[in-house]
Amino acid sequence: YIEENDEELLALGMDSCAYRFWTYHVMKPALIAIASMDAVFESEVNRKILHKSFEPLSKDKVRSGILFYQNLFKMHPEVIPYFGRTDMDFLAGHLFDAVELLINVVNDFEKALPVLRHLGKIHDNHKIPVFTYDAIGHVLDQTLRQNDPSYGNGTEEGEHLVTLWSALINRTVLVTTRISFVSERLLRKAYEWVDQVAHELKWDDAYLAKRRFDIESEVRTRGTYMHTEEEIVHGARVSWRNSAKCVGRIAWNTLMVRDRRHVTNLDHMFAECLEHQRLATADGSLKAVMTVFKPRQPGTRMGMRFWNPQLVRFACYEKDDGELMGDRANKAYTDECIAFGWEPPVPRTEFDVLPIVIEDPIAGTTKMFELPKEYHKVTMISHPKYPKFAKLGLRWCVVPTVTNFTMKIGGLDYPCNPFNGWFMETEITRDLLEPGRMDKMKPIAKAIGVDSSDEDDFWRERVAIETNKAVIHSFRKDGHSIVDHVTAQGQFLAHDMREKREGRECPAQWSWVVPAFGGSTMPIWHHEMRDFYVEPQYDYQAEIFAVRKECTIAEEELLVSDEGGDAFEKILVVYASVTGTAEGYAYRAKKLLRPLQVTVASCDTTNPKELWSQCVVGGGQYSAILFITSTFGEGMPPPSAEDFFKSLRSLPISALADVPFAVMAIGSS
Secondary structure, eight states: OOOHHHHHHHTTGGGSHHHHHIIIIIIHHHHHHHHHHHHHHTOHHHHHHHHHHHHHHHTTHHHHHHHHHHHHHHHOGGGHHHHTTSOHHHHHHHHHHHHHHHHHTGGGGGGGHHHHHHHHHHHHHTTOOTTHHHHHHHHHHHHHHHHOTTTTSSSHHHHHHHHHHHHHHHHHHHHHTHHHHHHHHHHHHHHHHHHHHHHHHTOOHHHHHHHHHHHHHHHHHHSOOOOOHHHHHHHHHHHHHTOTTOSOGGGGGGOEEEEOTTOOOHHHHHHHHHHHHHHHTTTSSOOOEEEEOOOOOTTOSOOSEESSSBSSOBOEEEOTTSOEEEOGGGHHHHHHHHHHTOOOOSSOOTTOBOOEEEEETTTTEEEEEOOOGGGSOEEEOOOSSOHHHHTTOOEEESOOEEOSEEEEETTEEEOOOOEEOOOBHHHHHHHHHSTTTTOOHHHHHHHTTOOTTOGGGTHHHHHHHHHHHHHHHHHHHTTOOOBOHHHHHHHHHHHHHHHHHTTOOOBOOHHHHSOSSSGGGSGGGGOOOBOOOOSSEEEEOOOHHHHSOOOOSOGGGSOOOTTOTTOOOEEEEEEEOSSSHHHHHHHHHHHHTTTSEEEEEEGGGOOGGGHHHHBGGGTSSBSEEEEEEOOBTTTBOOGGGHHHHHHHHTSOGGGGTTOOEEEEEOTTO
């Protein structure tokens, strides 16, 4: 949702303010930091300096460790409760063993990562919080000062030694605390949410205490937790209540929430979308409904996603003369659907309903579904006074089911949640009139007899008012729910007062809440409101196909099956990734290999013993396998792939006989 002036600025490239800001205020300090780290960690000389400095402590590591912890508890008694539950003899001996290991691999630090991550997991299991590491670093600094006269003695060599130790400690802490940092952040948000639920839904103290205990146990065990149905229902409603752009929040606590977190099959998810549409209009009046699918899992970039921003959207085509026909906001999505295999109806019209595309990035599956006519009800737009209005053939969908937002509740993200309220007539009017949408301003002006060349006649305002009338008239004539902007602003003011009586401030974005037409004639025009962010919340998503880089290979150059026809080959892409780089390449490869049928899988969910049987030579479906992997150290596999490669190496060479494969190794970048 970039404004036109923002697009113009970005088009300037290196001359744009965004580029200059990124270069000077982000990249410059980042590159300086990288250079300073390289200067420390890529030098054999620095490793020897650190090793010499560590010699006094290494002579008796257990004694040094005990002395260290005695100083730690004396100087920072606040950490005693966290270390009091652990085996101090083990910690004392282990501490300086770990320090010695770090010094030995300081110029090949990747070798220490598995050990540090394992240590971080142990600390997380023992509930040692992140803030204690500052105390550990402080006491280690004091210990070094006591045992090494050259450390921090004011000379150039002494200050360089301080810099080296500081860099080593900071990098070690960054890696070791990663798991605890994520756990603490999630627990903080989870506790805030259940405390809010307990307050608003009147939980008793015993149940709240048990719920907090259960959440912590889940997070410490598997890195996430699961909301109860009560928490999901209330979270969806409060997310709507907190949505600053919505004027119709007065009905937030009547939202029908359908918990479908257990539905993960794409066909079944589409069936639930159809049921959602049916329920929204089941008794003739439109009801607010949300269907919640499973949350994004820890360590994944994306969860289940819709490609389409709404369940019902109209296509946009480029005609032979270069003009656009249809809803211009959907041009990119229309192109993606056609590239994916959608065949638009013949002849094409400006109100062709686009298909629904659902993707599971983790499973590497994407499916397209045509929306049956009975599930995308539309209203033909006519005007009570101007018969020519109806001849324009304008129409609009009845149920505005939005799909392009992530719902954030208590630290968990739900990226796949169809949600509908109801239309305000000015929304549809803007969709019909704006140049970036249907662009019907001048055709409507002609239909109602307004001269579009007479700027003194305020022709645009006249067209907008008459279109408002036509939309309201048409929806009500067909018996479909819609709210007019006068009623909507009154409802918002009532909602705002209700929130204040409950002791809550109502977030509101003035440009969205105030009606597009006639706003200055209504009380809401001067109503004080503040736009701020509070969770639970609905956050807009970028289109999933826009996140990935555009394909640079023409469709006709893509590989096709030698068997002829439209039976495209099936390829298995297996990735091994830690930071997500290899995973990103895997999904980019899937797009580049269209129209081949590509399955993307993580190596930690792939059994090497089954690869041969999954390929054509073994009676399976895949004609080739592409491995995309990052590496650490001297070409070692990432930690998440160690079991996969260990199992693979244990197989005889004949286990993958005649299986076509390719390997893309991207290093540790």
